[in-house]
Amino acid sequence: MSAEPQLRGAKVVAAILEAAAEEISDKGYGGLSIEAVAERAGVNKTTVYRRWPTKAELALEALAQEGDSLFADPATGSLEEDLRVVARRLTRRLRTRRGRALYTVVLENDAGDFKPARSRGDAHAIIERGIARGELPADTDAYFFSAVFFGPVIQQALFASTVPVEAFLTKLVTFALAGARAMAKAQGARGASHIDGPTQKRKP
Amino acid sequence: MSAEPQLRGAKVVAAILEAAAEEISDKGYGGLSIEAVAERAGVNKTTVYRRWPTKAELALEALAQEGDSLFADPATGSLEEDLRVVARRLTRRLRTRRGRALYTVVLENDAGDFKPARSRGDAHAIIERGIARGELPADTDAYFFSAVFFGPVIQQALFASTVPVEAFLTKLVTFALAGARAMAKAQGARGASHIDGPTQKRKP
Amino acid sequence: MSAEPQLRGAKVVAAILEAAAEEISDKGYGGLSIEAVAERAGVNKTTVYRRWPTKAELALEALAQEGDSLFADPATGSLEEDLRVVARRLTRRLRTRRGRALYTVVLENDAGDFKPARSRGDAHAIIERGIARGELPADTDAYFFSAVFFGPVIQQALFASTVPVEAFLTKLVTFALAGARAMAKAQGARGASHIDGPTQKRKP
Amino acid sequence: MSAEPQLRGAKVVAAILEAAAEEISDKGYGGLSIEAVAERAGVNKTTVYRRWPTKAELALEALAQEGDSLFADPATGSLEEDLRVVARRLTRRLRTRRGRALYTVVLENDAGDFKPARSRGDAHAIIERGIARGELPADTDAYFFSAVFFGPVIQQALFASTVPVEAFLTKLVTFALAGARAMAKAQGARGASHIDGPTQKRKP
DNA sequence: TGGTAATCGAGACGGTACGTCCTGTCTTACT
DNA sequence: AGTAAGACAGGACGTACCGTCTCGATTACCA
Incomplete structure (x- = not known):
């Protein structure tokens, strides 16, 4: 027994x-x-x-013990609002010593295949819900969109002297959605993204 | 002796x-x-x-001894190409221990008023040349655009397991320009950016 | 398995x-x-x-696994030669880490009731054969003689910078025998030795 | 200054x-x-x-900080008594953890050229005074005599279960003197000892 | 033959000390 | 005045053994 x-x-x-x-x-x-x-x-x-x-x-x-709540579904019903909520959470966490620690570890070692990347993967759900709701073009690359949206947020939070305030977020959301839509119109489907998540395969 | x-x-x-x-x-x-x-x-x-x-x-x-060459004018004549060149330089440098060091310092201390922010300021020249050439809307916020373009680049280079390859850059350039243009069309001027440069105040 | x-x-x-x-x-x-x-x-x-x-x-x-060969009967027929042989064996062994180890143990603990003492007991046989052969006075105290002969040998081997060479042994043998004989002559029997073997009592 | x-x-x-x-x-x-x-x-x-x-x-x-008192001149006027006094001091010290320590160090390392040997050198003065007083033959080798007298003392003190008591000392003194005298008579001068002190030269 | 008890392997654990590296401060003397 | 030289207290490093413990596996002996 x-x-x-x-x-x-x-x-x-x-x-x-x-x-x-x-x-x-x-x-x-x-x-x-x-x-x-x-x-x-x-x-x-x-x-x-x-x-x-x-x-x-x-x-x-x-x-890694926790931190899963970051990308938990905000369920605001709107992609724009969802993104804003998650970006706020991210920003708040990255003002914490603990939140920054993860990035410091990655930076000091060379390891890239990591929590930060992985957890950003969790953001895909949000984006894909947005796609499903028609807020983003159907062929939007979630990985790319995630990188493009959260990249600036993280960047500002970690390395900028000034906190990215609400207005920045608003502008960023508008910018990202506009970019995604414009890109879709302009070029149509363009194959898989070239930023790959850790291991998983992309589906056609 | x-x-x-x-x-x-x-x-x-x-x-x-x-x-x-x-x-x-x-x-x-x-x-x-x-x-x-x-x-x-x-x-x-x-x-x-x-x-x-x-x-x-x-x-x-x-x-700080060097590193000023990063944002030196590529002078390709095209904003898209200029951005690509600078992004490539950035990426290459950020794969270096020395390139990463700067970000590590900022991360370990809490200081944000630093080289990274300052040098991104140097990128404005490139962007403003693009505006002057009409490649970007006249009311484009250079600070915002810089944050939104280089943010993902830095992010990928520092923290992603996979190197941001050419394809990513191409996509990013397209995305950023599309976003900037679409945003301009959609909403017109929308006040100043809320990402401030090092110390200077932005005027309304 | x-x-x-x-x-x-x-x-x-x-x-x-x-x-x-x-x-x-x-x-x-x-x-x-x-x-x-x-x-x-x-x-x-x-x-x-x-x-x-x-x-x-x-x-x-x-x-304790071995080491009993040290005092095995050399059977040279002469006490002087027997002593020399055993002293040589002793010296050689005490130049070994293993040979010294025993003494280190005794020294680091305070225990004295140990192999060294016990094995010196084995030397008595040799001495007593010498007495039987008339090479030593009949009333010679074997314990005392053993201590007086092997003491210097061990001492030199363990703690002296210079190895006790053959000439020393020769001199020592001569000295010890001369001492034993002279002492016998000079004072006659003088009671039991006061160096006791491990446990046993000496008889008068 | x-x-x-x-x-x-x-x-x-x-x-x-x-x-x-x-x-x-x-x-x-x-x-x-x-x-x-x-x-x-x-x-x-x-x-x-x-x-x-x-x-x-x-x-x-x-x-090495102290310990020089061990062989200080007892000045009893008699070699026998001098030897006894010094032997008693030695024995007493070697019952101490501190006294034993020196020997442990020598044993655990292999170094032989050492304090123990060196300080035994100090004993020569006593012996040479005995020679001067005629208590020992003129050609007595002080090094050899020292080794032969103190060897058993140290041996007993360090490794024997039973303390070398007074009676042993008395016997040892008698034995050593008898041996030295008998040896002198028997063989005359026999060249230098083969136990050398650390470095010094012997005089003819 | 099958069960029970002794023996053992595996290895986690708290603990002490090792010897090394670096920190930041200080004193002394040189130039 | 700026520097070299280097001693010093302090803290942490990562490692090696210590001696104790728990847990299963194995073996041996006895029923």
Whole structure:
């Protein structure tokens, strides 16, 4: 009767990941020390090293613990509003040390095949609902649209001195939709996007 | 008695900045240590600390040494081509440890009033030449357009697993121009952008 | 499914002791680690701890595996030669990490009731044969003589910068025999020695 | 005006050596940890490592701080009594963790050219005074005699289960003197000893 | 022959110390 | 005055063993 194997282990893992997340929130990824995580988790340093050989791996797993709410369906009924809501969430999160941490990890290592990319994948649902509702042309490339819409948002939030305010969002939404529609008219279907998500295949 | 005569003033500064730039190229901003810089510059640790209290300040100054060529006028005669050229340069640089370093600094500190924002300002010239040539509507907001065009480029280069290939650039250029034109048609002038350059105030 | 079948009982013990002996030969007692022994023996760490709670105990048992040949009867027919032979063996062994290990164990713990003392007991046979042959006075105290003869040998081998060479041995043999004879003459029997063997009591 | 250079340094050194000596007294050489020494000295770990790369080097220097009193002239007027006094001092010290430490260091490393050997050199004065007084033959080899007399003492003190008691000392003194005299008579001068002190030359 | 008990492997864990690297501050002396 | 030289306290690194523990697998012996 296999009860719970690794019961102790699971607790330890949870404690460590939580501690790591908190440390990141407090001091950012740059200020993250495994010693501090271990102590905060009430765990020995070697226990952390056993599972996460690298600060980066630990941080990534800690940051992956949640964050799924970001692209949750806003269900406003309108694509424009949906995009605005998600962009606001994104912006708010990226003003957080914790929100930025993910990007710092990616930047300091070279890894690209990552949470940021992956979670942006979650945005496709929103876009595809917009397509279904006819707010975007039928042949719109969701990956491309996502890159083009969220790219500037993230960029502004992470690296610009001034916060992208509401007005920017409004303008961006208008711009993106206009671009997508105009492009569709101008060139018709143009094959698959060339920004690929991690692994998945595109359908015709 | 000392073999090497002491470096003085400007020479010291130059040696240190150069050493720092090389260290960053080798090990990235994360792997940058003042000790290593000092040794590489043939200079004492104290001398470095005297002028740059912070690793970030040193890195920023070292990285500012060059990089102005990025937005130099491609002078292809066409806005589309100009944008493509600059985007290619940007992408190539951002695949470099040194290119990424700048963004890492900004991310790890919270400072946003920085090179990235400033240098994007340099892109305005290109865009405004496009406006002058009639390739973009007369009321196009250069700041906004810059953010909307380069945002996705930077985003892809820094954080995406897949390199933004030519096809992406082509699509992006098309998209951006289409968006700008459509927006102009649809709504006319709509007030100033809300993405501000470094310090200057925008007028209504 | 496991490739190697488990070792059991006596086999485990043998494997561990052998592994321990080899480790000591390689790295000395100071460099002896139970982990390394376990791995070398192809045995789990716990299995070692189960039987030898202490590094010292393990080492002692491992070192006790052999070493009985040291005081084996040289049977040269002459006490002087017998002593020389045994002293040479001793010296040679004490130049070995393994040979020294035993003394290190004794020194690091405070335990004195140990192999060194015990094995010196084996030397008595040689001495007593010498007494029987008339090479030493009849009332010679074998324990005392052993201490007085082998003491300097061990001392030189373990702690002196210069190896005790043949000439030293020759001189020592002469000296010891001369001392024993002179002492006998000078004072006659003088009661029991006060260096006791491990446990046994000396009789008057 | 060179005041005291290295004033701070000298204090630190003294503090560390004292702390090390105390640690050794408390826990023996085996239990000596650089961390503990550093803390006890109120000094940073790296400061210790800077000067003593090895535990052994630190221990040796710490143990060399004193210990010169051991072979100080007992000045009893009689060689026999002098030897007894020094032997008693030696024995007493070798029952100490600190006293044993020196020998442990030598044993664990292979270094032989050492304090123990060197300080035994100090014993020569005593022996040579005995020669001068006519208590030993004129051609007695002080090195050899020293080895032959103190060897058993050290041996018993370090490795025997039973303490070498007074009676042993008495017997040993008698034995050694008898041996030296008998040897002189039997063989006359026989050239230099073959146990050499560290470096010095023997005089004819 | 099948079941139970002893033995063992596997490996997580808290803990101590290792020896190294870098930080940022300080003192001293040189030039 | 600016610099080299370098000692220093401090903190974290990543590693090695320690000795303890739990969990299953294996083996051996006994019923």
